[in-house]
Amino acid sequence: MTQMTLPRTVTFAAVLVFLPGLLAGQQRRRAPLRSPEVNADRTITFRVYAPLAKSVSVGGDMIQDQPRRPMTKDSAGIWSTTLGPFAPDIYDYTFQIDDVTVLDPVNPSVTLGPRTSSSLIEVPGGAPELWDPQPVPHGTVHVNWYESNVVGGLRAVYVYTPPGYEEGQERYPVLYLMHGAGFTQEGWTTTGRANLILDNLIAQGQAKPMVIVMPFGHPQVATTLGFNQPPASDRSLVAQDILGDIMPLVEKTYRVLTDADHRAIAGFSMGGNQSLTIGLDHPELFHWVAGFSAAIPRQQEALERTFATALADPDRTNATLKLLWTACGTDDRGWFPPNQTFAKLLDEKGVRHTFVTTPGAHQWQVWRRNLIALAPLLFVD
Amino acid sequence: MTQMTLPRTVTFAAVLVFLPGLLAGQQRRRAPLRSPEVNADRTITFRVYAPLAKSVSVGGDMIQDQPRRPMTKDSAGIWSTTLGPFAPDIYDYTFQIDDVTVLDPVNPSVTLGPRTSSSLIEVPGGAPELWDPQPVPHGTVHVNWYESNVVGGLRAVYVYTPPGYEEGQERYPVLYLMHGAGFTQEGWTTTGRANLILDNLIAQGQAKPMVIVMPFGHPQVATTLGFNQPPASDRSLVAQDILGDIMPLVEKTYRVLTDADHRAIAGFSMGGNQSLTIGLDHPELFHWVAGFSAAIPRQQEALERTFATALADPDRTNATLKLLWTACGTDDRGWFPPNQTFAKLLDEKGVRHTFVTTPGAHQWQVWRRNLIALAPLLFVD
Numbered sequence: 001m002t003q004m005t006l007p008r009t010v011t012f013a014a015v016l017v018f019l020p021g022l023l024a025g026q027q028r029r030r031a032p033l034r035s036p037e038v039n040a041d042r043t044i045t046f047r048v049y050a051p052l053a054k055s056v057s058v059g060g061d062m063i064q065d066q067p068r069r070p071m072t073k074d075s076a077g078i079w080s081t082t083l084g085p086f087a088p089d090i091y092d093y094t095f096q097i098d099d100v101t102v103l104d105p106v107n108p109s110v111t112l113g114p115r116t117s118s119s120l121i122e123v124p125g126g127a128p129e130l131w132d133p134q135p136v137p138h139g140t141v142h143v144n145w146y147e148s149n150v151v152g153g154l155r156a157v158y159v160y161t162p163p164g165y166e167e168g169q170e171r172y173p174v175l176y177l178m179h180g181a182g183f184t185q186e187g188w189t190t191t192g193r194a195n196l197i198l199d200n201l202i203a204q205g206q207a208k209p210m211v212i213v214m215p216f217g218h219p220q221v222a223t224t225l226g227f228n229q230p231p232a233s234d235r236s237l238v239a240q241d242i243l244g245d246i247m248p249l250v251e252k253t254y255r256v257l258t259d260a261d262h263r264a265i266a267g268f269s270m271g272g273n274q275s276l277t278i279g280l281d282h283p284e285l286f287h288w289v290a291g292f293s294a295a296i297p298r299q300q301e302a303l304e305r306t307f308a309t310a311l312a313d314p315d316r317t318n319a320t321l322k323l324l325w326t327a328c329g330t331d332d333r334g335w336f337p338p339n340q341t342f343a344k345l346l347d348e349k350g351v352r353h354t355f356v357t358t359p360g361a362h363q364w365q366v367w368r369r370n371l372i373a374l375a376p377l378l379f380v381d
Numbered sequence: 382m383t384q385m386t387l388p389r390t391v392t393f394a395a396v397l398v399f400l401p402g403l404l405a406g407q408q409r410r411r412a413p414l415r416s417p418e419v420n421a422d423r424t425i426t427f428r429v430y431a432p433l434a435k436s437v438s439v440g441g442d443m444i445q446d447q448p449r450r451p452m453t454k455d456s457a458g459i460w461s462t463t464l465g466p467f468a469p470d471i472y473d474y475t476f477q478i479d480d481v482t483v484l485d486p487v488n489p490s491v492t493l494g495p496r497t498s499s500s501l502i503e504v505p506g507g508a509p510e511l512w513d514p515q516p517v518p519h520g521t522v523h524v525n526w527y528e529s530n531v532v533g534g535l536r537a538v539y540v541y542t543p544p545g546y547e548e549g550q551e552r553y554p555v556l557y558l559m560h561g562a563g564f565t566q567e568g569w570t571t572t573g574r575a576n577l578i579l580d581n582l583i584a585q586g587q588a589k590p591m592v593i594v595m596p597f598g599h600p601q602v603a604t605t606l607g608f609n610q611p612p613a614s615d616r617s618l619v620a621q622d623i624l625g626d627i628m629p630l631v632e633k634t635y636r637v638l639t640d641a642d643h644r645a646i647a648g649f650s651m652g653g654n655q656s657l658t659i660g661l662d663h664p665e666l667f668h669w670v671a672g673f674s675a676a677i678p679r680q681q682e683a684l685e686r687t688f689a690t691a692l693a694d695p696d697r698t699n700a701t702l703k704l705l706w707t708a709c710g711t712d713d714r715g716w717f718p719p720n721q722t723f724a725k726l727l728d729e730k731g732v733r734h735t736f737v738t739t740p741g742a743h744q745w746q747v748w749r750r751n752l753i754a755l756a757p758l759l760f761v762d
Binding site for chain 2: 032048049050051052053054077097098099100101102103105106108109110112113114115116117133135138139140141142143144145146147153154166167184189195196199223252253254
């Protein structure tokens with residue numbers, strides 16, 4: 001046995017050294033603050049302890065892009081406000097304390113971005129939603145670490161396998177699912193709940209069992225590695241990473257079908273652009289292509305350049321593609337117009353497609369529902 | 382094609398509605414702040430924009446439990462300080478802005494806890510450390526969602542499978558690896574880098590390929606589900622969850638060896654207590670048992686009660702266990718004394734064991750190295 005003797009005096013010294021920490025550690029002295037609290041009427045009460053602050057506000061996608069709502073301070077230094085009621089859904093929010101935007105210090109539910117993050121809160125409804133855990137068989141989410149040849153460093157790709165995958169021998173169709181600029185490869189499972197959505201749709205017989213591949217959409221090494229990151233630069237690297245690194249990894253590692261009839265690509269915002277461009281540029285690889293609130297060019301000319309491959313021979317595109325599906329929230333002031341322009345352009349050129357408009361802005365409330373709407377359409381003859 | 386027409390006036394209205402957001406969005410107006418920045422001399426510069434704050438400080442495990450270090454404000458409202466130099470390692474930190482403890486708003490590398498979280502920064506050395514990505518084959522981390530019968534709700538357990546797992550038919554030994562009270566099931570991979578550590582040790586031939594199972598150590602549903610959480614209550618539920626829910630899931634889902642000679646349990650702090658109690662209470666299940674900085678009772682009497690099974694018949698314990706291994710940092714003022722007492726007690730009773738003392742306090746810098754020291758000892762005849 002290896003052992004060291006510690007002098008008895010250290011115990012007493014420890015008390016002295018701990019004292020300043022205890023006195024400074026106000027968060028430990030007080031009763032734990034509860035924030036956020038979802039009330040019975042589906043309002044949310046937000047609270048944050050900031051006794052010295054001059055002004056505190058809360059913002060988030062429950063109020064879309066409206067101005068942040070001011071909070072008021074009580075005599076104990078706790079700022080609070082109650083907002084809503086809100087529809088049952090998952091919302092992100094941040095506090096602004098004086099001029100600094102921060103996560104809720106006591107909420108462990110976080111959506112991580114490549115530069116900034118947000119806190120998350122779910123307003124439950126009377127019955128579980130399709131993104132809620134339900135007593136059905138659950139698939140597995142796999143975090144695959146790989147050296148990206150084109151980005152030059154370690155990255156992770158998340159892969160969902162459906163319930164029963166481990167026990168069987170079946171091969172499955174694959175959906176490549178891309179996130180937007182504010183997120184990472186884990187966004188579609190932590191915030192998007194893609195795994196739970198598919199678990200539920202599959203259990204209800206509404207979607208075919210499928211593998212979902214969730215790449216990191218920025219051309220840089222994994223943010224979780226904590227190194228200083230180079231800024232995102234050549235965005236074509238992401239396409240090269242997906243086609244050259246991730247697709248071979250997935251097809252070597254998982255029992256997936258490898259023909260284009262059983263391969264789909266979809267994503268939102270930046271990832272909507274990536275899905276539409278990669279998918280439509282590679283009809284030999286993807287026969288199911290979808291963009292949610294896609295961040296595509298605003299001008300028709302630029303759209304024609306970007307999607308030249310698909311537009312060049314509409315008959316061939318129609319004969320090849322099983323599905324071209326775009327969607328956008330009508331309150332998405334940035335991206336509704338170009339998606340509308342794109343849909344009109346596809347119409348004019350005679351490219352068969354579906355353009356779904358829904359309520360909502362540029363927010364996860366739209367994209368979870370887009371996945372719920374899209375998944376049942378995939379890999380259906 | 383489904384389509385809606387949006388009135389042309391909305392575009393102009395959008396500009397008006399966006400304006401307040403742009404004016405309020407100071408974080409977007411300024412050039413992106415770089416924080417933290419690791420300098421060539423292995424010092425770290427921390428920065429945070431907080432123009433209205435009266436005082437800002439930084440604390441974290443790079444300065445252990447020393448008082449937080451004050452930061453100073455420049456004319457642009459950016460507070461900064463440079464600390465160190467520090468040894469190459471991964472450190473956590475938070476800012477305290479006036480009286481509020483917050484993550485670094487611009488650092489995407491975060492370690493998530495069940496109540497509070499911290500930002501992470503790595504100080505690289507001249508050569509990659511064992512917890513750094515290296516050009517070796519990488520294993521896979523699996524996130525398994527399951528309904529916990531004893532906790533009553535959806536939880537996730539992380540499972541690492543070693544490089545080559547997917548291609549082969551081999552069965553592997555299993556290490557159950559527990560986290561401390563401030564973390565969740567993802568702590569050992571995001572902050573602990575257990576997957577990269579094993580990738581590297583296996584590549585160097587220093588550790589046997591093994592499966593690692595990382596449960597959630599608090600008796601509550603997954604924090605990522607965003608529901609209000611019940612407070613942690615009956616801690617024996619965690620043992621029931623591991624033995625009754627997780628172990629059957631793992632042995633059904635993964636190619637693991639299912640005898641006690643090929644099953645280990647280890648963990649730090651709260652998870653050290655769980656590992657030592659679950660492991661030593663169940664010699665029929667675990668023949669390799671380890672605690673890192675274990676949060677065990679301080680009094681010898683309480684230790685004797687807690688570990689009565691192992692102490693009752695030392696000869697049988699010695700004949701059964703392949704390894705009983707404890708470790709603690711000598712600066713861990715809270716937990717070094719009881720771990721020392723426990724080692725003496727085991728000595729007195731004649732229970733064969735190893736007690737490793739290292740520099741360091743109650744911090745991840747110690748636990749990553751504990752895993753590096755322990756893994757090569759496991760499953761070796």
